[in-house]
Amino acid sequence: MAKRGYNLNNSFLRNIGEGRDVLFWEDLWVGDQCLKDKFPRLYHLEEVKDAKVSDRVSWINEERLFTWHWSRIPLGRNTDDIVALQECVAGQFQRETDINKLLPQSLGIFNWRVTRRRLPVRIELDKRGIDLHTVRCPLCDEDVESIDHAIVLCKYALEV
Structure with missing residues (x-):
């Protein structure tokens, strides 16, 4: 199907569960590009290249929290990239109860x-x-x- 311009995987929600088996930067789980390729400056700053999704995104009291481990404090364009990354990733998450309703x-x-x-x-x-x-x-x-x-x-x- 890829030869004919169809990407069936983008037509479905990906179920990554709690994110314990999915690499945040390296695996293809958001859109059609790995996050390390989409946000190379942030990937360069990442201290833990093999972090799991569950290491970077968590839920506390129904609030989504992002946890980062940068090698230095992101400045300049990197701060804009962090906002874009969080928006990109946030679109992939719905609580299990939300998915069941939809x-x-x-x-x-x-x-x-x-x-x-x-x-x-x-x-x-x-x-x-x-x-x-x-x-x-x-x-x-x-x-x-x-x-x-x-x-x-x-x-x-x-x-x-």
Whole structure:
């Protein structure tokens, strides 16, 4: 799908949980770029390059707190970058109760299955050794039925 200009990952909320398994600067969890690439001056000032999201963002009494460990006090453009970084990161967080109110559970499950390549499309079933007559899309018969094809690329999917 990336070849055709679609980035399916940007269409879904990423569930990073409490952030204990996600690297704040190095992992792709905000938008389409790692934070170290988006904010290189701040990354240069960071003392703990392998900090987890949970090391940098926490909640106390329903208030979001940012915790930084800079090698020196950020000055000048770096202060503007900190504000931009906090705004960028804050958009990724919703409390679990907020997400439950916004999304039906079935959509959350669907999102989980899509991002982990766990939808039972023909190409995935074939990879797991399930014998099928064909792996082509049963609706349009124009391409292999992959997750990308079934959700975005199939002409019938585009009509939905």
